[in-house]
Amino acid sequence: MSALDRLFTERGVRPTPLRREVLALLYEADRPLTWKEAFARLSPSGVNKVSLYRTFSLLEEKGLVHKVLGADGAWHYCAHPLERPGCPGNHAHFLCLQCGRMTCLVEQAIPTVDLPEGYAVEGKQLLAYGRCPSCSETQG
Amino acid sequence: MSALDRLFTERGVRPTPLRREVLALLYEADRPLTWKEAFARLSPSGVNKVSLYRTFSLLEEKGLVHKVLGADGAWHYCAHPLERPGCPGNHAHFLCLQCGRMTCLVEQAIPTVDLPEGYAVEGKQLLAYGRCPSCSETQG
DNA sequence: CCTCAGGCTGAAACTCGGTTGCAAAAAGTA
DNA sequence: TACTTTTTGCAACCGAGTTTCAGCCTGAGG
Numbered sequence: 001m002s003a004l005d006r007l008f009t010e011r012g013v014r015p016t017p018l019r020r021e022v023l024a025l026l027y028e029a030d031r032p033l034t035w036k037e038a039f040a041r042l043s044p045s046g047v048n049k050v051s052l053y054r055t056f057s058l059l060e061e062k063g064l065v066h067k068v069l070g071a072d073g074a075w076h077y078c079a080h081p082l083e084r085p086g087c088p089g090n091h092a093h094f095l096c097l098q099c100g101r102m103t104c105l106v107e108q109a110i111p112t113v114d115l116p117e118g119y120a121v122e123g124k125q126l127l128a129y130g131r132c133p134s135c136s137e138t139q140g
Numbered sequence: 141m142s143a144l145d146r147l148f149t150e151r152g153v154r155p156t157p158l159r160r161e162v163l164a165l166l167y168e169a170d171r172p173l174t175w176k177e178a179f180a181r182l183s184p185s186g187v188n189k190v191s192l193y194r195t196f197s198l199l200e201e202k203g204l205v206h207k208v209l210g211a212d213g214a215w216h217y218c219a220h221p222l223e224r225p226g227c228p229g230n231h232a233h234f235l236c237l238q239c240g241r242m243t244c245l246v247e248q249a250i251p252t253v254d255l256p257e258g259y260a261v262e263g264k265q266l267l268a269y270g271r272c273p274s275c276s277e278t279q280g
Numbered sequence: 281c282c283t284c285a286g287g288c289t290g291a292a293a294c295t296c297g298g299t300t301g302c303a304a305a306a307a308g309t310a
Numbered sequence: 311t312a313c314t315t316t317t318t319g320c321a322a323c324c325g326a327g328t329t330t331c332a333g334c335c336t337g338a339g340g
């Protein structure tokens with residue numbers, strides 16, 4: 001049984017070909033991918049768009065990946081590191097507005113947000129956006 | 141000439157009735173409003189949906205308001221304080237996932253995000269989400 | 281091996297936030 | 311008044327994501 005399949009069964013997720021393919025893709029990419037990016041990469045194997053959406057939300061629900069909303073309005077999905085599955089993705093992200101690539105800033109933890117009495121925080125995200133190095137170069 | 145109209149002309153924006161109405165609404169609300177919330181409040185006066193979208197993006201472009209993308213995927217627009225127009229909105233926000241209301245946490249500045257050489261940051265946002273006090277109460 | 285139930289997948293239609301194109305109205309300019 | 315530019319309104323469109331439903335696969339029980 002592969003490491004991926006072990007992750008799946010641990011979480012009570014049946015390791016289907018599609019799910020293996022999607023999760024493997026996220027690990028390979030090593031950065032958050034949007035549905036669109038994933039769809040483009042998987043289209044050669046003829047993935048269905050709805051199945052891909054469903055797979056992403058299942059993986060997120062089961063805690064195998066986390067999602068970050070980009071300033072482009074699209075969700076970016078990022079696989080949790082194999083060695084510490086269940087990571088809440090509690091770090092900042094950078095989104096390049098030109099090429100649309102998102103980068104995890106794993107060193108930058110999200111600071112505590114102080115809220116008045118009564119607020120219940122379920123999650124938080126810190127997103128910086130602009131130009132990545134390669135896009136800064138190619139455009140004056 | 142009213143304070144609002146002065147703001148408009150300072151920024152080279154013609155103060156039309158619709159623009160006055162939208163900006164006044166944002167000041168009155170004193171928290172970020174989504175297009176939907178604004179449309180609901182302005183619908184009695186028969187606003188056109190496209191004109192409202194256009195007004196929001198014009199106000200943002202001219203620096204009269206700033207926008208924050210909520211975890212609900214919708215943009216929330218917030219008027220800059222009258223006394224310091226041009227404020228980049230450099231503070232954290234809280235979004236209630238139940239009632240959809242966003243609150244400015246003006247006391248909580250967004251921390252510096254350290255990025256490797258070559259990254260050009262154009263903006264950043266820190267968003268916490270969960271339940272606001274009144275929604276926490278009404279639901280166990 | 282067969283059968284049945286439940287989970288998984290695929291296709292089509294739909295919803296919803298937001299944009300585009302274009303024509304009519306309004307405002308500024310001469 | 312006539313001309314130009316800006317703003318507005320309408321309709322059609324677009325793209326992300328969801329719903330519905332039928333068909334398929336798989337796994338458990340016989």
